[in-house]
Amino acid sequence: MDNIIIKTENLTKRFGTFFAVRELSFEVYRGEIFGFLGANGAGKTTAIRMLIGLLKPTSGIASVAGFDVYKEPDKIKEKIGYMSQKFSLYEDLTVLENLRFFGGIYGLKSETIKSKSAELIKKLGMENIARKLIKELPVGWRQKVAFSVAVFHNPAIVFLDEPTGGVDPIVRRQFWDMIYEASESNITIFVTTHYLDEAEYCNRISIMDEGVIKALDNPSELKKKFDVDSMNDLFNLIARKKLLPDYEKTLQFYY
Amino acid sequence: MRLLFYLLQKEFRQVFRNKPIIAIIFIVPIVQFLILPLAADFEIKNINISLIDNDRSSISKKLINKITGSGYFRISSIDNTFNKALKKIEAEESDLILEFPANLEKNLLRDSNQKVLISINSINGIKANLAGFYLINIINEFNKEMQTELSPNFQNEKGIDICSLDWFNPNLNYKIFLIPGLLAILVTLVGGFLTALNIVREKELGTIEQINVTPIKKWQFILGKLIPFWILANLVFTNGLILGYLIYDIVPQGNLLILYGFIDIYLFAVLGLGLLISTISETQQQAMFVMYFFMIVFIMLGGLFTPIDSMPTWAQYFAYLNPVKYVIETIRLVMLKGSNLEDIIPQTIAIFFFAVIINFLAVLNYRKTT
Numbered sequence A: 001m002d003n004i005i006i007k008t009e010n011l012t013k014r015f016g017t018f019f020a021v022r023e024l025s026f027e028v029y030r031g032e033i034f035g036f037l038g039a040n041g042a043g044k045t046t047a048i049r050m051l052i053g054l055l056k057p058t059s060g061i062a063s064v065a066g067f068d069v070y071k072e073p074d075k076i077k078e079k080i081g082y083m084s085q086k087f088s089l090y091e092d093l094t095v096l097e098n099l100r101f102f103g104g105i106y107g108l109k110s111e112t113i114k115s116k117s118a119e120l121i122k123k124l125g126m127e128n129i130a131r132k133l134i135k136e137l138p139v140g141w142r143q144k145v146a147f148s149v150a151v152f153h154n155p156a157i158v159f160l161d162e163p164t165g166g167v168d169p170i171v172r173r174q175f176w177d178m179i180y181e182a183s184e185s186n187i188t189i190f191v192t193t194h195y196l197d198e199a200e201y202c203n204r205i206s207i208m209d210e211g212v213i214k215a216l217d218n219p220s221e222l223k224k225k226f227d228v229d230s231m232n233d234l235f236n237l238i239a240r241k242k243l244l245p246d247y248e249k250t251l252q253f254y255y
Numbered sequence B: 001m002r003l004l005f006y007l008l009q010k011e012f013r014q015v016f017r018n019k020p021i022i023a024i025i026f027i028v029p030i031v032q033f034l035i036l037p038l039a040a041d042f043e044i045k046n047i048n049i050s051l052i053d054n055d056r057s058s059i060s061k062k063l064i065n066k067i068t069g070s071g072y073f074r075i076s077s078i079d080n081t082f083n084k085a086l087k088k089i090e091a092e093e094s095d096l097i098l099e100f101p102a103n104l105e106k107n108l109l110r111d112s113n114q115k116v117l118i119s120i121n122s123i124n125g126i127k128a129n130l131a132g133f134y135l136i137n138i139i140n141e142f143n144k145e146m147q148t149e150l151s152p153n154f155q156n157e158k159g160i161d162i163c164s165l166d167w168f169n170p171n172l173n174y175k176i177f178l179i180p181g182l183l184a185i186l187v188t189l190v191g192g193f194l195t196a197l198n199i200v201r202e203k204e205l206g207t208i209e210q211i212n213v214t215p216i217k218k219w220q221f222i223l224g225k226l227i228p229f230w231i232l233a234n235l236v237f238t239n240g241l242i243l244g245y246l247i248y249d250i251v252p253q254g255n256l257l258i259l260y261g262f263i264d265i266y267l268f269a270v271l272g273l274g275l276l277i278s279t280i281s282e283t284q285q286q287a288m289f290v291m292y293f294f295m296i297v298f299i300m301l302g303g304l305f306t307p308i309d310s311m312p313t314w315a316q317y318f319a320y321l322n323p324v325k326y327v328i329e330t331i332r333l334v335m336l337k338g339s340n341l342e343d344i345i346p347q348t349i350a351i352f353f354f355a356v357i358i359n360f361l362a363v364l365n366y367r368k369t370t
Helices: A044-051 A073-079 A095-105 A110-124 A139-151 A169-184 A219-226 A231-238 A243-254 B002-017 B019-039 B058-069 B082-090 B104-111 B125-150 B174-205 B207-212 B218-248 B256-280 B284-300 B313-319 B323-337 B341-365
Strands: A004-015 A018-029 A033-038 A059-064 A080-083 A157-161 A188-193 A204-209 A212-217 B047-053 B073-078 B096-100 B117-120
Touching (some): A018 A212, A033 A169, A073 A080, A095 B002, A204 A231, A212 A231, A219 A231, B058 B125, B096 B125, B174 B256, B256 B341
Parallel strands (some): A033 A188, A157 A188
Antiparallel strands (some): A204 A212
């Protein structure tokens, strides 16, 4: 049990009559890279927002880092990092100022912030851009900085909501290197993505559809279980099977 | 507390990097102080008269000279019939008709009694009132002069001679009345709008979410937002006081500490309003319009231009719920009249309650979770 860092049981979020997330039950183990897949609107972001304390669940149980999401959201917040789908660093502050600010509000000491920032900038080779405003940086760099901010205070878990959206393949590669590195320093990674090649990088993945988890295991087991060759086929089978006919209809309509 | 320091540091960095905001803070007061008191003045000048002089005597000439010599009036047309003059009023070319009957001089000398006709365009009630008032005063004065001139030996059987002294603004200078009010409006606008827009902007950009996933406490975040704008509004107020002195030579008669003390309590009420509005708005447009709605009502019914005493009874009761009323009142009391602390106790208590209640609602309504 000690090895489980996220646990949900029948976690549900309902908006009016629409179930964004329906009776979600899963576990995430300490130190793993957990891929959270699903088509747009499958309920991934809603699930994450409940786990990190931005959204109150309608019903069900969930605990993160050993704390209950209802009773101790502030305890959870001390233990997690979060990188939102929507870019959310301050664009009118520099890289260093963003690190300083977020480090500061997580309670890091000024000297710690300084030494950690210097280390990080050296490691990522950002010497030239450290004093530039975020809005002057290309998207790839912004995402790397955003990730660095999310793990700056050494959280137990970091939640990444589509971290590589709109980023070119080379930067995506570099980005996953950063994720692996964080994982090696014992940070659990909870990541959602659209890119199915990225799913292969995860220790375990879950595929969500219409607010429900349809499959959960490590990538090779899943492929065996559903008898498909690639993640793409698997995803089509599970998450896109109802979309496909529509897609074909649309094609017929146009041609 | 250390946490608060990081919040303040970040906020000030952002504000001072935002050139338009800096411009608003320092240029808006200058423009307001230079233009508004000169343009928005209730003293009415250049009132156009359509004159019908059926007498054309030396006395009518004298009266006309006296009227135009006052500086308030000018003869825009000389007509021979009332209807022609009325056309001028309808065409907005003149504001009032002044008609002297034939035999004005003759009757006046013989009977010491004569009537003249004044017809005023009253679409603009204030202007009409003032124009009539000025004109009648001038004619009365003319009467007196005529009396002494025609019968120097005749002692006027005056009863009570009314002679007024104007205190606190001896020259009845409208600017002196307006500047303290403008100061109040200035801090209200800067404080209210900047706070509301700043927080809603973080909502729009999504940065507030990044803050909401940190263990930061509600009160820390709120203080981190209020304190910077509280300081900025104080700067703007100081800026305004200096401008008032430089441009209009207005020196606060009362204690500056009392003035700042009151403003600083008032600012918490205004900043709280900004915060409250930001909690109910999702976009900057929404926040802007809601804020604008409150501001218009508060300012128009707050006694900046028109005295609250002359409003209908219901509006006077409503004014008790208007924080802007108290601040305009108090700044005028302290700046012009030199009022002491005990004179402004009721206003201070009222503002204190506003600050507490508004901030209570805002904090209640601000949520880290949805």
